[in-house]
Amino acid sequence: MSPRRFTTLKATLFVLCLGPLASLVYGLLADTLGANPIEALTRGLGDWTLRLLLITLAVTPLRRLSGLNWLLRLRRMLGLFTFFYAALHLTSYVWLDQFFDWAAIWKDIVKRPFITVGFTAFLLLIPLAATSSNAMIKRLGGRLWQALHRTVYAIAVFAVLHYWWMVKKDITQPAIYAAVLALLLGLRLYWALQRRGGAVATPG
Amino acid sequence: MLIKRPPDILPSEITPPEVYRGRREFMRTAAGLALAGSLGVQAGSAAAAVKLATRPGPYGTGEELTPWKDVTGYNNFYEFGTDKADPARHAGSLRTRPWTLQVDGLVKRPGSYDIDALLKLAPLEDRIYRMRCVEGWSMVIPWVGYPLNELIRRVEPLGSAKYVEFTTLNDRTQMPGVRFPVLDWPYTEGLRLDEAQHPLTLLSVGLYGEALPNQNGAPVRIVVPWKYGFKSAKSIVRIRFVEKQPVSSWMSAAPREYGFYSNVNPEVDHPRWSQAKERRIGEFLKRKTLMFNGYGEQVARMYSNLDLRRYF
Numbered sequence: 206m207s208p209r210r211f212t213t214l215k216a217t218l219f220v221l222c223l224g225p226l227a228s229l230v231y232g233l234l235a236d237t238l239g240a241n242p243i244e245a246l247t248r249g250l251g252d253w254t255l256r257l258l259l260i261t262l263a264v265t266p267l268r269r270l271s272g273l274n275w276l277l278r279l280r281r282m283l284g285l286f287t288f289f290y291a292a293l294h295l296t297s298y299v300w301l302d303q304f305f306d307w308a309a310i311w312k313d314i315v316k317r318p319f320i321t322v323g324f325t326a327f328l329l330l331i332p333l334a335a336t337s338s339n340a341m342i343k344r345l346g347g348r349l350w351q352a353l354h355r356t357v358y359a360i361a362v363f364a365v366l367h368y369w370w371m372v373k374k375d376i377t378q379p380a381i382y383a384a385v386l387a388l389l390l391g392l393r394l395y396w397a398l399q400r401r402g403g404a405v406a407t408p409g
Numbered sequence: 410m411l412i413k414r415p416p417d418i419l420p421s422e423i424t425p426p427e428v429y430r431g432r433r434e435f436m437r438t439a440a441g442l443a444l445a446g447s448l449g450v451q452a453g454s455a456a457a458a459v460k461l462a463t464r465p466g467p468y469g470t471g472e473e474l475t476p477w478k479d480v481t482g483y484n485n486f487y488e489f490g491t492d493k494a495d496p497a498r499h500a501g502s503l504r505t506r507p508w509t510l511q512v513d514g515l516v517k518r519p520g521s522y523d524i525d526a527l528l529k530l531a532p533l534e535d536r537i538y539r540m541r542c543v544e545g546w547s548m549v550i551p552w553v554g555y556p557l558n559e560l561i562r563r564v565e566p567l568g569s570a571k572y573v574e575f576t577t578l579n580d581r582t583q584m585p586g587v588r589f590p591v592l593d594w595p596y597t598e599g600l601r602l603d604e605a606q607h608p609l610t611l612l613s614v615g616l617y618g619e620a621l622p623n624q625n626g627a628p629v630r631i632v633v634p635w636k637y638g639f640k641s642a643k644s645i646v647r648i649r650f651v652e653k654q655p656v657s658s659w660m661s662a663a664p665r666e667y668g669f670y671s672n673v674n675p676e677v678d679h680p681r682w683s684q685a686k687e688r689r690i691g692e693f694l695k696r697k698t699l700m701f702n703g704y705g706e707q708v709a710r711m712y713s714n715l716d717l718r719r720y721f
């Protein structure tokens with residue numbers, strides 16, 4: 206792909222990633238988010254955090270399956286958008302939902318498992334966002350950087366659990382996210398085992 | 410525990426304006442409806458627009474009513490889907506005529522009540538109640554109905570009847586949600602007999618002066634304002650008087666999370682979230698949840714010997 210076309214593609218993706226936020230903010234202002242707009246906004250931001258996280262995790266398998274290496278160059282932006290939406294999701298909870306009732310928020314974090322895992326996932330995202338620049342990769346060294354960024358697998362599991370444990374009864378939606386995550390992590394595991402097993406593991 | 414609350418009836422709300430206007434409207438349309446009736450128009454098809462003749466009831470809240478659009482657009486009624494917009498979208502397929510309510514079990518006079526007979530069993534009252542959902546949101550809803558006890562005393566419970574069990578319609582041709590095993594269908598709920606007989610407990614057939622919209626549990630439902638919303642069974646087809654405490658659908662779905670009593674209680678959290686506060690639909694800041702949803706003065710005495718933490 207030519208550098209110019211790639212730049213256009215990346216810019217388009219950037220705008221697309223802002224779409225969900227724009228639509229939620231519009232819904233809030235136009236009062237189309239239903240009877241409980243604060244809940245709809247917080248959940249919408251959470252949904253998009255999870256979706257962007259899974260899209261980010263899909264980059265590596267897609268690249269491997271399709272051979273389109275330029276996909277990798279979109280991954281950092283997708284990861285940073287995941288962090289951006291996670292931060293907005295948390296802000297919406299702290300500000301609109303709890304209105305800075307720090308005592309209640311702290312109680313939620315230590316007492317409610319779904320909030321404990323969600324908050325943990327957010328804390329674990331911070332070092333990843335902070336070390337996303339080229340300079341930080343250089344400073345840490347490729348091996349350490351990669352080891353650090355593998356925590357994203359745990360973060361994704363926490364994020365799905367956060368959703369799963371929040372749902373009252375109908376777990377269809379979180380189960381879909383869990384299945385997609387299982388596929389994305391399963392492919393990695395499969396490839397890793399194949400690499401290790403080499404020729405021995407594959408009978409004629 | 411001291412709960413400050415307004416007196417039962419505030420002068421300003423003896424007849425809410427919507428209902429007042431609704432009644433005038435009823436007077437005007439009554440003649441038209443009678444004509445429609447004589448022309449053989451099915452009552453069911455007109456049910457959604459039927460204004461009900463009501464009189465003011467006790468227990469006002471003095472609080473602003475939740476808009477009709479939210480009361481009828483934001484519902485938990487899993488028989489029509491688990492999203493809160495689903496019931497309004499899908500409940501159109503519910504047929505509310507003919508409708509029979511079976512009343513049986515440990516009673517002297519069991520029977521089947523046709524919905525139109527049920528509507529005339531006792532005078533309909535406007536009852537403005539707070540509604541607190543177990544999920545942490547609340548509304549103020551002007552229901553129409555009469556005390557469930559009006560029906561109970563007519564069927565004469567036997568001395569052995571200790572509990573009352575309510576059953577919701579379970580028909581997959583009318584209710585798309587029951588095709589999925591989200592809960593044990595049919596939806597069942599239960600009350601202790603004294604709770605069911607309490608003057609606050611309502612057999613409701615309407616809201617905002619009109620017949621119940623389908624998504625709110627048409628044509629007949631229970632309203633128990635001091636308990637979490639799910640205790641108030643919708644679209645009921647059976648009331649059974651029993652000796653043993655019934656197991657409700659939510660109790661069997663998650664016994665650790667939903668108890669038989671499920672009284673609104675800010676001090677006993679749901680295992681997964683706090684019950685200390687609630688968001689009143691339409692308000693920005695959360696408000697403190699009141700013990701027994703603010704009806705402590707009327708109902709606390711029924712639980713004076715009960716450990717509310719254990720019997721949540």
